[in-house]
Amino acid sequence: xxxxxxxxxxxxxxxxxxxxxACVSVCPVDCIDTKPGHNHQAVMQTCSIDLVxxxxxxxxxxxxxxxxxxxxxSDQMLRETKFAREFVEA
Ligand code: SF4
Ligand code: SF4
Numbered sequence: 001x002x003x004x005x006x007x008x009x010x011x012x013x014x015x016x017x018x019x020x021x022a023c024v025s026v027c028p029v030d031c032i033d034t035k036p037g038h039n040h041q042a043v044m045q046t047c048s049i050d051l052v053x054x055x056x057x058x059x060x061x062x063x064x065x066x067x068x069x070x071x072x073x074s075d076q077m078l079r080e081t082k083f084a085r086e087f088v089e090a
Contacts, residue, residue, distance in 0.1 A: 005074040006056030012049050016068035019045035023060035023069060029053050032060060051077070 012023075012032075024032045024047060031053035034045045049060070049069075061069040 005051075005078065006054070007074060008056040008058075008071045009051050009054050009074050009077045010049050010056070010058075010060050011070045011072045011077065012047060012060075013068045013070070014046045014048065016066050017046040018066060019047060020065065021047070022063045022065060023047060026059045026063050028057060028059065029055055 019034060019037055021034065024034065031050040032047050033050065034047055037044050037046045056071065056074070058071050061071050
């Protein structure tokens with residue numbers, strides 16, 4: 001059965017992310033992972049959020065020094081097919 005999403009989910013703008021890992025260390029459910037950077041040479045890694053595991057606590061958005069994480073209402077996020085499929089398959 002599909003998981004019921006929280007009221008809001010964290011949307012990470014990978015184009016702005018510097019890979020500082022501040023968000024990784026505060027996430028209570030460990031749903032933020034690092035991956036090799038691809039945006040420009042100075043950035044060795046970026047982060048991505050597993051939205052299926054995100055509980056919408058907002059901690060990552062509060063600590064990001066570059067404001068690259070935005071809390072978005074889940075229904076708005078799920079209207080985008082890409083994210084809706086993640087929940088259906090969970
Ligand atoms: S909102 Fe909370 S649970 Fe979701 S990615 Fe950010 S820190 Fe993790
Ligand atoms: S805190 Fe912001 S800049 Fe740092 S890794 Fe997380 S999303 Fe990227």
